[in-house]
Amino acid sequence: MVFRNMASRPKRRRTKPSATATSPAAVEDETVLKDLVTECMSAALPIIESTVKECLARLKSNPGSTTQAISSHQEESTTSIPSTSAFNAIVDLEPSTDTKIQSTLSQHGNEGNIGSPFTPTPLTRTADFLIRSSLSEDSLSSYRNIFATYRSFIHAQVDKNASPLPPLLSHLLLYIAHCYQSGLAASTTRTHIAALSFTFQLGGYQDLTQNFLVKKQLQGFSKVKPAMDNRLPITPNILSKLVSALPSITTSAFSNTLFHAMYVLAFSAFLRVGEITKTAGAKQHFLLAKHVTLQKDPILGNALELTIPHFKHSNQSTTLHLQQNITNPLLCPFLTLQTFMDVRGHKSPEEPLFSFMDGTPVSRQFFTENLRLSLSFCGLDTDKYHSHSFRIGAATTAAASGSSDIQIQNMGRWKSSAFKKYIRIPTMKVT
Structure with a gap:
């Protein structure tokens, strides 16, 4: 078989003739576009210049406006969720689906939902219930009163039209100064700031109470005005004297x-005094007859078994x-309670x-008045011994x-190391 050489000459490529000159129509369009851009920039520059001048003037008159602007921008990049009932109760807002608090979205996987409203569901209601359950009625009342005091201060001392939310650093610094001038103790002021911190965080706002200036101001407050708790402890020896004095201050057996x-x-x-007496608080903690069990065992x-169903902050x-x-x-305690309960003869376990x-x-009030009589009879200073002196x-x-x-912490039901300030070992020599 004979193979022929199939190679052939390279084929010529067909090329389109390139345009070496711009058509008159294209030149005209480009000229019109440049003129339009120039005309727009000439019209916009005065507006931009005027806007910049206004911003600079506003910044000079109100240095905090930059922070507010940033905060406003951050709020636009957050998602709205229904405010919790606990937050509404503290800041005195009526629960409503229209009331919103801002909460920053997670950095992972939620960008697509930015700006969309959060529709209440059974899960969100459960979440709100759990948050609300973390607070006792006493704590909620305390937070509400402190926030109301803070808001009243801002309206009276700063600006009657100013809002306490979102929080401003200048408001907090002035409020601490106000507490100092009003004669509040440093410990009381710290309690106020801690309550405001909780409220800010509960509402999804930045916790400015952790700012360096706030911390240093509170530190200076404590140094200039250290806490002076002059309450003395009622020791076993003093307790014996008080009990022995009872027949002399009352004629009633x-x-x-x-x-x-x-x-x-x-x-x-x-x-605590609120656990043995009726106080003016909204929630009562005094013990009932059913909370005491007298256990007799000859071996x-x-x-005495004492059940405390609930107490302060718990x-x-x-x-x-x-x-x-x-x-x-x-x-x-066993013999004295047994004697009293025999005399009292509670008709129902639900009785106090x-x-x-x-x-x-x-x-x-009745308990405090009689305690003062007992202290006075024993020659003790009623300015230094109070109802809380039993706990101390x-x-x-x-x-x-x-x-x-x-x-000690377990016996006194303290949740923190606060019990340490109650221990007055040097005063044990008091008789």
């Missing part, structure tokens, strides 16, 4: 038995086990533990007896 039991239990169980010994119950004091029957024969609970004395006595910090 019932009142004698009543206050004897109240004094001893307040000391033995680290109780292990008699004991809705959780706790049970205390107080063993009978064999060495000092006068200060024995410390109450009169008609079921009326002992008021804080219990912590001090426990520390002096060698109890650990954890034990």
Whole structure:
């Protein structure tokens, strides 16, 4: 077989003739476009210049406007979620689906929803319920009162048209200065700032209370005006004197038995005055007859079981086990409660533990007045001994007896190390 050479000459490429000159129509269009751009820029420059001048003038008259502008820009890049009922209650807003608070979106996966409203669902209602449940009624009331005080200060001292939200650093610094000039203690002012911090965060706002200037101002406040708590502890020795003085300050055998039991239990169980008396608070914490159980055991010994269903800043119950004091029957919680309950004869377990024969609970004022009489009879300074001195004395006595910090904290139901300020070891020599 013969193969022929199939190679062929390269084919010529067909090329289109290139335009070497611009057509008259294209030149005319380009000229018109340049003239249009020039005309637009000439018209826009005066407006831009005027706007810049206005911004500079506004910045000079109000340096904080830049921060507000940035904050406003940040708010535009956030998503709206329904405000919590707890936040509405604190800042005195009516719950409404139209009321919004701003919350920054997660950096991952949520960019597409920016600016879209958050539709309430069963899950959001559950989330709101859980947040609301984290606060006791007392805490909520305290936060509400402090925020109202802060808002009133801004309207009266800064600008009657100014709003406390979103928070401004200048408002906080002036408020702390106002607290100082008003004679508030540094510890009280810190409590106010902590409450405002909680409110700001609950509303999704920046927590300016952590600003360096705020911290340094509070530090200076504490140095210039250190806290002076001159309350003294009621020690076991002083407690014995108070109990012994009762027959001399009251002619009623019932009142004698009543206050004897109240004094001893307040000391033995680290109780607050609101747990043994009726106070002016919205939520009452005083004990009921059903919260006391007298356990008689000939082998292990008699004991008093005291259940505290709820107390300050807590809705959780706790049970205390107080063993009978064999060495000092006068200060024995088991014997004094047993004697009082036999005399009182509660008709219902729902009756207040410390109450009169008609079921009326002992008021804080009535208890305080009789305590002052007992203190005066014993020659003790009523300006330094108060109803809270029982709790202070219990912590001090426990520390002096060698109890650990954890034990004292649990016995007194403290959630933090705040109990340490109650321990006055040097004062144990007071008789």
